[in-house]
Amino acid sequence: MRGNISLLFLAGSVICSLSFLVSFIRSGRVRNYIFAGGVLCTSVSCIIKIILNWPLVTLFQESYLISAACGIISIYMIFFTGFERVTLLLTGLTASVSLFSAFFPADIYVSFIKTNTIFAHIFSVFSSGARAAYMVSFVLALYGVFGKNEESFKSNLLRFNTNLIIAGFAMQCIGMFSGAMWSFVGWGNPVQWQSHIFLAMAGVWFYYSWYLHLKIGRKTENSKLFKAALLGGLLTILFTYIPDTGKFAIPGGM
């Protein structure tokens, strides 16, 4: 069963990559629907895994959840906002993150029984959603910094990007505090010194607190905010996404 779930995720990643390649030939509806199909596959694969392993949490499932969440945020942007221009970058991000997660899996360990609490599930899902929001904000910032666009478009993009970061920050707060509650009910201590990712996640949280304080200052230029979001996304990828992936393996044990 686990092999089939991995294959479904791989299929989704390949479809997302296909939509990215289609972007170079033609844009528009066809590309968007192919992309939506890919995201559907990766998301369904994550949901099936959560349901089948309930009430336990699958260890190191976060890289898959991040890929699916990147796709869902991208779909929202492509279909429901006026940011058609960034579609190439969004499909590119989702495709590369999904493929990387599929070929470098870390979910090879059996769940441990202390994950049997709703706090563990909230922690896993929300901290992944937050990282996905920061990673999408990275590609938007990339466009904001290097793209040649009129100022009004950049202002709109920055407003959306900041809202995305705020949403990510809120999700990270919920995830972090759920993690603390899980740690308290399970081990009697709200902090568990078990993995370096927890320090990096705290670092990301303080970084985006800094970003939000930067945003409060009305004098801060748009370009500076884009650069700050760019660096934040890069730190998120390097310190909290890549360490959550594993060694190279063929998905589904093919």
Added chain:
Amino acid sequence: MNITKVISILGSIALARIFLLLVSISLFVGSVFYNLNSEVFVPLNTLSLLEWLQTYGQNNLAYTWWFYLFIVFMFLLGMNTFFCTLDRTWIILSRYNKLKKDNLVLLLLSPHIMHFSFIILLLGYFMLYSFGINSYNNILRKDCPVTIHETDIKISLLKFSATPYKSRLYEGLNGKFIDPRIDLEISEGDTMERKVFGLNNPVYFRGYSIHLNDFTPKSGRSMSREISVNLTIRKNAGIPLFIMGIILFITGTFLYIIYNFKNTQRGDR
């Protein structure tokens, strides 16, 4: 310079930005050093902050130097947050009547609710790591009750029950007990209470929280049929503070999101 001016400088956003960035950098650096030598940091799960700083911290400065800087930056950030909250909350409350008309008081206070709860969280962490009673590996068996150190509180095991788990994803988990139900009797003098607890389901008695750390038998197929329960016992004023801080922070965050949403609708940046 009058006191208001001093508070305003100490609580300035410019200082907050500097300290936030320094804390963030120290944590990223910390994650690298943790990865290089995690064994130095794992004892932080059981030792108090002072004990750890005097032992593992001092003896492994090549890996732990960032932690000392982190504490200093956190202290400075905490002070800055305190003065900022004091200053801005005072300004908002002094305009209470005007802001009340536009239903803006709570929304404008939202960042300061987050700031205030951040201070509570910091205090909670500090108390958690500095004071309180932490007792690990208290082995409880049917014929062998546990007495909490320097008290008359006695914990006895009455009953252990569990249903074997059937996993649809991992064969290795089949037959394991993932949700044991343990009946305890906790007594102190003439007072006696029966409580049920299990994994991720601690019991509370006279300010103590009692957590299930481990247990045997682990499954219906276990060779050992002797029931044994490993307890972690804690009493710490930092825990209620910490939980209060969490609830307040999340409330503040959601109010801030509403505030930001309203701002966006108005067309502000």
